Amino acid sequence: MNDRSGEIVKFDNVGLRYGTDPEVLSDLSFTLFPGSFYFLTGASGAGKTSLLKLLYLAQRPSRGAIRMFGKDMITLPRTRVPEFRRRLGVVFQDFRLVEHLSAFDNVALPLRLSGTEEPRLLKAVSEMLDWVGLSHRAQAKPATLSGGEQQRVAIARAVIARPRMLIADEPTGNVDPEMALKLLRLFEALNNRVGTTVVVATHDVHLLKKVPDSLIMRLTKGRLSDPTGALRFPPRPDPAPASGAPRMSAAGTGI
């Protein structure tokens, strides 16, 4: 389990614009704590994906400061960015599986990038595929997998390297409710058993109630509403002792 003290992500007055367009994200200031489970909600176009891109280091902000794992991401040299990306697991909304690689090789990708030896990798990926119920589809190419199977490959790839933070963009958007719940339980298990900080973007309000101990980040037109002050920093004076991060129930946010 991770050390839940301190912070894993800290945004300070962050804004993001594409080109000369108006800002899609404005004045974002919040802290994410290790071992916490966050839902990022908001209507379509609210800026969820843009915020996630900042979180998984696919985008640099137009203004403001971002610290991750204790390092200033704005001044971080380009050559050091991959090192921080390896600490993240990302489930993209469109999965972004590599088409020419099999399910096995897709899941193995983060390990190969980090230089894991093949015998060890073989065991780890096989177990991971078994865990997501895709052992029998290990050699299948993404194009031959169903939407749900592709999603599970994407999730297996995101968690195979035991990331310190898992970021998932609408991970249940393409699966039936039963599968959605199963995937959510996977994230919870990672969060509870491995201590991975989880950020799940979703517009499915019913999903929020499935993880009772989660925190809610709600985006409205590029601004973060924080009705309970749970996300502000420095953290409110009386954090929950178990996590170091204030927790609230989804129901408590009124969503």
Added chain:
Amino acid sequence: MSSPDTIPEAALPDQTTPPTASGGSAASLLPAARFGGPIPWVIAILIALVVIAAAGGLSLRNLAESARTEIADAATVQIIEANPELRAEQADAVVAALEQDPLVRSLRLVPEEELASLLEPWLGAGATSDDVPIPALIDLELSRQASADEIAVLQERVKKVAPSARVDAQSDWLRPVYNALTALQYLALGLISLIALATAAAVWLAARSAFTNHQETVEIIHLLGGTEAQITRVFQRSVMRDAAFGGLVGLFLGLAAVWLLGQQFAALDSGMISGGGLGWLDWLIIAAIPVLGVLLALVTARITIAIALRSMV
């Protein structure tokens, strides 16, 4: 699907593993990013042209060096005298005068029969007739390459005993030939430089195209923590394979052309042309051309991919 409570933690890797993916594992990250199409053949043609230009340039250099060595320290004394007896007397006097000259290593009075045989193809059998006065010739081998002033001093000494004599340094009348050969060598060098630029441009275009074809995969690898070095290495490997293929084919084509040209020139049976043969060092230089081509392709591809990756965050 297994129960979420059974996370295969034993299977999860140790996060202390340093991010140093080996080339071997990185190689499978991208599909074979081969140039494909005509690019390896374009490289082959360009390398063949470089081989031909280089062989030509080296051959010209050898030719010039050979000619220079043979005649740079040589001179000829001509005694242009219509009277055969007087001509023979003056020739003997010149030989006597120059035998002790420190600038002259050796000399040889060319026999009249030899002169006649040299002239016969142009003047016919009548060349030996007294009606056609032929100058007496004395070949001089000098102890060193003489300056114009030294040749002038030699001329003065000869004039004292043979007023109708003239001294010609052979390097003087061959100077325009040397200049032409030098110009041709520079032309070969210029051609090689231009072809190298064309090769780099072809590789640049091909690398850009290969990168664009795999941009989606590259972006995914980038977002999963792949380093620029890992991605570049994969492309470099493909580029090296194609450039090596093109280089070898080009070398073969170029050598075939050089061999054919060599056969044609050898058939001329000219003493001067034979000096333009290629030595083992020349062949080594020609053999290195595809290697240099591959290196050029690798560096070009590396720079191209690095620039393309800079456009990503």
